[in-house]
Amino acid sequence: MKTADFDYILPPERIAQHPAEPRDASRLLVLQRASGQRTHTTFSYLLDFLKPGDLLVMNRSRVVPARIAAHKLPGGGKAELLLLERVDELHWKALVGGKGLGPGKQLQLPNRIVATVEQDLGGAQRLVAFSQPLDADLPDLGVMPLPPYIHAPLADPARYQTVYAQEPGSAAAPTAGLHFTPELLDALRAKGVSTASVLLHVGLDTFAPVTEENAEEHVIHTEWCQLSAETAAQITAAKQAGGRVVAVGTTSVRTLETAAQGGRLAAYQGRSDLFIRPGYEFQMVDAMLTNFHLPRSTLLMLVSAFVGRELILQTYQEAIAQEYRFYSFGDAMLIV
Secondary structure, three states: OEHHHHOOOOOHHHEOOOOOOOHHHOEEEEEOOOOOOEEEEEHHHHHHHOOOOOEEEEEOEEEOOOEEEEEEEOOOOEEEEEEEEEOOOOEEEEEEEOOOOOOOOEEEOOOOOEEEEEEEEEOOEEEEEEOOOOOOOHHHHEEOOOOOOOOOOOOOHHHHOOOOOOEEEEOOOOHHHHHOOHHHHHHHHHHOOEEEEEEEOOOHHHHOEOOOOEHHHOOOOOEEEEEOHHHHHHHHHHHHOOOOEEEEOHHHHHHHHHHOOOOOOOOEEEEEOOOOOOOOOOOOOOEEEEEOOOOOEHHHHHHHHHHOHHHHHHHHHHHHHOOOOEOOOOOEEEEO
8 A cells, every 4th residue: 555545736725724613604515425425514503414312522632732932951042842741740742842952951931940851752742741741831831733734823722622621631632523503513413413432642743744655654653542331331331322423533533442452342441553544444433523633644545444535535526626625624525
C-alpha cells in the first residue's frame, strides 16, 4: 500500500482559517457507503440523517492551552514549549523551540516556574520536568495550539473546544465535534438519538503526514484513551436494539476499535497503537462523522478503510469542486 495512493491536491484557499459561525452553520456532506450517493446540506440538518435508536459517541477530551512562551536560563534567550502529553504531575512530553535545548537545559516560564529538559525524545520532542504542577496555571500561561496551516488569530479560544469538552489533556481539538451546539444535541436527544462519551487525548502526531513510501512501514503514534464500562454497556444495548453506533471523529473511532480488539467490546484504559488502514475490518463503528483530512495522513487512511480509497478520494474531489472548507475549522462529512 503506497502512501502516494492517499495523496490529493488541495487549493490553499480551501483550508479554513476561521470556524463557522454559528457552529452548526458549517456544511455537511452525507456519503452513503453502499451506493456512493452524496448529499450536500448544512450541519444543522444532521437531525434528518440520524434515526431514533442511533448512538452518538463523542470524545470529551479538552484542549489545553499548550503553547507557552519561555526564556532560556541563563541568558534569557527566547524559547517556546508546546505541551504534547502529560506524563505525571510534574512531567510533560513537549516540543521545545530554541537552539541547544538538550537534557539539563532550563527554561523560565512567565510565572517563575522553571522547566528542566530531562530527556531527548527525538526531533524537537523532549521530556520536560516542571518545578511545580502546571495545571492550575495553564490558562494564564499558554495559548491554544492551533495547527500550522491556520494562520489567522483565534478571537475566542472556546471555538477550538467542543461544547461537551470536559477533561483537559489534548494538544489538538477532536475537530469533528466542533460543529455541535447545545441546541442541536438537545434536538437529537429529543428525536431519540442517544449520546455517550469516550476519552482520547489528541496528540499533534495525529495530523502528521506519513513520510514512508510504503504506508505499512509507518510507525503509528500512540495516544491514551479510555472507554468506560457504562459507555460499553450503552453501545452493546444500542446494537442489540438495532441502532447504529455513530462515531464523532476519528478519535472516537480509534477508541472504540481499540476497546474491541479482543473480539468483544469491553471497558478499556491505556494506550492505543491501532493503525486503521484499508483492509481493516471494523468491529464497532457503523457510521462516522468526520472532517476533511490532510493528504497522506493516517486519518485519511482510516476514513479510506471505512469507505474505500477510490470512493473517498472521489468524494474529496467533489467537495473541493463544491468549495467545501477543509481541515480543523472546515466542514463535515457524515458517512453512513
